[in-house]
Amino acid sequence: xxxxxxxxxxxxxxxxxxxxxxxxxxxxxxxxxxxxxxxxxxxxxxxxxxxxxxxxxxxxxxxxxxxxxxxxxxxxxxxxxxxxxxxxxxxxxxxxxxxxxxxxxxxxxxxxxxxxxxxxxxxxxxxxxxxxxxxxxxxxxxxxxxxxxxxxxxxxxxxxxxxxxxxxxxxxxxxxxxxxxxxxxxxxxxxxxxxxxxxxxxxxxxxxxxxxxxxxxxxxxxxxxxxxxxxxxxxxxxxxxxxxxxxxxxxxxxxxxxxxxxxxxxxx
Numbered sequence: 001x002x003x004x005x006x007x008x009x010x011x012x013x014x015x016x017x018x019x020x021x022x023x024x025x026x027x028x029x030x031x032x033x034x035x036x037x038x039x040x041x042x043x044x045x046x047x048x049x050x051x052x053x054x055x056x057x058x059x060x061x062x063x064x065x066x067x068x069x070x071x072x073x074x075x076x077x078x079x080x081x082x083x084x085x086x087x088x089x090x091x092x093x094x095x096x097x098x099x100x101x102x103x104x105x106x107x108x109x110x111x112x113x114x115x116x117x118x119x120x121x122x123x124x125x126x127x128x129x130x131x132x133x134x135x136x137x138x139x140x141x142x143x144x145x146x147x148x149x150x151x152x153x154x155x156x157x158x159x160x161x162x163x164x165x166x167x168x169x170x171x172x173x174x175x176x177x178x179x180x181x182x183x184x185x186x187x188x189x190x191x192x193x194x195x196x197x198x199x200x201x202x203x204x205x206x207x208x209x210x211x212x213x214x215x216x217x218x219x220x221x222x223x224x225x226x227x228x229x230x231x232x233x234x235x236x237x238x239x240x241x242x243x244x245x246x247x248x249x250x251x252x253x254x255x256x257x258x259x260x261x262x263x264x265x266x267x268x
Contacts (some may be wrong), residue, residue, distance in 0.1 A: 024252035026057035028244060030066055031260040033230065035237060036267050037195055039175040044143040045260040049099070049198030050181070051243025053083040053113065055257065058244060063259070064098040070261045074143045075099045077132075078200045079111025079156065079181030082123055083247060089119070093126040101254040105142065106132045106232045111201065112218075113183035113247070126268040135179055137162045139169040152194075153179040154186070163189040170194065175264075183226050183240050184219045190233055196264070197238045204228035204242025210252040228255075 047067050047229045052058075067075070077099070081092045099106045108127055113118045113252050127134055135153025152166045158180070170176050170193045180186045183199035205214020205227045215226035231238040 004228070006193070007236075009028060013150065018019070018185045021251060021253075022057070023248060024256050025055070027256065028058060028063060029258040030242070030254040031241070031258050032164050033239065033260060033262050035196065035262065037264055038266070038268060039195065040097045040147050040264060041087045041175065042266065044144060044147055044264040045072045045074075046264070047069065047075045047176075047196075048078060048198050048200075048239075048241050048260045048262065049075065049081075049095065049244065050078040050198075050241045051080040051111070051203055051245050051247075052077075052092065052095060053243075053245030053247055054088075055092060055245035057250075058257070060098065061092060064102065064267060066100055067099075067259070067261075072103055072261070074105045074107065074149075074151075075103055076179055076198055077106070077108045078179050078198055078241070079109055079242070080113045080200065080245070080247070081108075082113055082117055082120065082212050083112075084113045084116035084176055085086055085093050086113075087119060089122045089126065096126050096132055097132045100130045100132060101183055103208045104131075105144070106130075107130050107151060107153065108134050109181055110136050110155050112156045114170045124140070137166060139166055141169070141174070148174040150174040150176045151179070152176065158185055160189060163191075167191050182219060183238060186238070187226065187233070190236060192234055192236065197236065198262075199238065199240050200243050202227050203246065204240075204255045206246060206249075206252055207256060210254060214255075234258055250262055 136155035140151045178197045182201040202217040216226035
């Protein structure tokens with residue numbers, strides 16, 4: 001094979017990879033999961049947004065039109081709405097504004113990138129401005145269609161005493177939903193009465209391999225056990241969403257950016 005043909009093959013491969021990767025980081029997927037609980041008398045609908053990292057490749061109108069069509073009762077934003085390097089908060093604030101335009105019940109917990117960003121105060125001012133509840137080591141009790149929902153949240157660096165504090169509000173008779181950016185700490189500090197934990201942080205490994213899963217995840221290292229999807233711990237369901245954005249490198253493989261629409265139905 002001549003040098004020209006080798007270069008042509010490399011150019012074709014590089015172009016195809018660029019197109020494939022651009023689709024992976026910009027054309028969002030809507031993951032749909034269905035759960036059941038005896039604690040609910042009517043269905044509950046939740047949209048989870050996580051690890052957006054101020055991804056400017058996302059089509060905002062398409063994203064929020066899709067969420068609006070789902071008509072969630074609650075929208076939860078589970079951290080890293082911005083990246084540690086984000087200096088323009090416009091995209092993140094737009095997520096807050098559009099989320100609040102869909103439902104009044106929007107909740108947020110901080111991720112590691114909010115903590116590391118020197119300008120994050122602007123984001124927290126936006127959260128306050130739009131009336132979005134920050135559930136960092138705090139709780140909120142709400143009622144939706146007759147369902148009593150106990151919302152709990154922990155900050156990224158939550159310690160054992162923080163979990164003990166929020167767990168004081170856990171009720172055996174109410175649906176207990178815990179928000180945590182990272183899945184690692186809730187796994188360590190499990191409470192058997194928590195019904196559902198929603199997390200992100202792992203990006204699903206960003207690069208995934210068929211039949212193997214994520215390559216690497218923060219806090220878990222190579223080939224993480226808890227990388228993406230549903231995991232069961234007794235009566236507790238942990239769901240890890242792979243997120244809408246990327247950190248360090250804008251690369252995804254077998255793992256398109258996504259949000260998740262969750263429906264929880266009455267019964268077993």
